[in-house]
Amino acid sequence: MPVYDLYLESGPKKRKTMVHVLDLLGCVATGPTTEEALAATPAAIRAYRRFLHRRGEVIDPEAPFETRVAVHLTEGAWLGNGSPYIAFAPDFDPLTQEETERLVVRLRWLIDELAEWADTQSPEQLDAPPVAGSRTNRAILLHVLGAQGPSLAAALAGAPGFSRLHSAAERGEIPLPVALVRAGEMVEARIQLVPPERRNDVREITGRAYTLRKALRRMIEHDWEHLAELSRHPSSPQL
Numbered sequence: 001m002p003v004y005d006l007y008l009e010s011g012p013k014k015r016k017t018m019v020h021v022l023d024l025l026g027c028v029a030t031g032p033t034t035e036e037a038l039a040a041t042p043a044a045i046r047a048y049r050r051f052l053h054r055r056g057e058v059i060d061p062e063a064p065f066e067t068r069v070a071v072h073l074t075e076g077a078w079l080g081n082g083s084p085y086i087a088f089a090p091d092f093d094p095l096t097q098e099e100t101e102r103l104v105v106r107l108r109w110l111i112d113e114l115a116e117w118a119d120t121q122s123p124e125q126l127d128a129p130p131v132a133g134s135r136t137n138r139a140i141l142l143h144v145l146g147a148q149g150p151s152l153a154a155a156l157a158g159a160p161g162f163s164r165l166h167s168a169a170e171r172g173e174i175p176l177p178v179a180l181v182r183a184g185e186m187v188e189a190r191i192q193l194v195p196p197e198r199r200n201d202v203r204e205i206t207g208r209a210y211t212l213r214k215a216l217r218r219m220i221e222h223d224w225e226h227l228a229e230l231s232r233h234p235s236s237p238q239l
Helices: 032-056 095-120 137-146 148-156 162-170 176-192 211-228
Strands: 005-011 018-022 025-029 065-075 203-205 207-211
Touching: 005 032, 018 032, 018 065, 025 032, 025 211, 032 095, 032 203, 032 211, 065 176, 095 137, 095 176, 095 211, 137 148, 137 176, 137 211, 148 162, 148 176, 148 211, 162 176, 207 211
Parallel strands: 005 065
Antiparallel strands: 005 018, 018 025, 203 207
16 A cells, blocks of 8 residues: 655644645645645545546556655745745756656646646636636636746746747737646656756755756646646636
C-alpha cells in the first residue's frame, strides 16, 4: 500500500493550511485550519488520482493508501496559500528528461481540462455572481492564465510572452479557451529550450531558491487547486 508523505505550510497558529502531496506531484488540499486541511487530504488524493487515470496515466484511482506528515512549515511568507517562496527538500531532486516530459504532459492535461470546460461556458456563465467566498469563473480562469509565466521565469531566468497573452485575454482580444491552450504550448516550448545540463540548476533570488522541478510542482498544484475551486461552482467541471 502506498504511503504518501505530506508537506504542510501554515502560519504558526496552524490556521489556513495547504497540504502538498509531493509523491503525487500536483495534488494539494487546503483548509482554514491544519486539522481541516488534513481531513480534506484523502478526498483530494482520490480526486487527483481519478483525474490522472481519466487522462491516461497508469494509476489505480481506487487503490488504498496511507498518509503521514513529513514536514510542517510554520515560518515564512504567504504560508497556507501555496507560497512561491517555499522550497521543500524534494524540489531539489534531479529531473530526468523522462520525468520532465511526464510533468509537462500533466500540466497540459490540467490546462486542457480548464480550456475544454471554459469552451462550454457562455459569457453569462463565466460572469455569473460567484459563490460565497470565491470569484467568478472568468476571474478564476484569468488568474490561472496569469500564473503560468512567473514560476517559470523565476526558475529559468525569464519566460517572455505570458503577460502579453494574459492582457490580451483580459481585454477580450483572445477567447479564454484559446489563451489557456496557447499558454500550455508556450510552457512546453520554453521548457524544451532548457539544455539538459541546465535542467537542474538552482537559481538564488533574494535569498530564495528556485528550480525547474519546483516551478513545475507549483504550476501543476496551482492549476489543480483552481480546477478544484471551479468544481464547487454551478455548471462546474467534474473531478
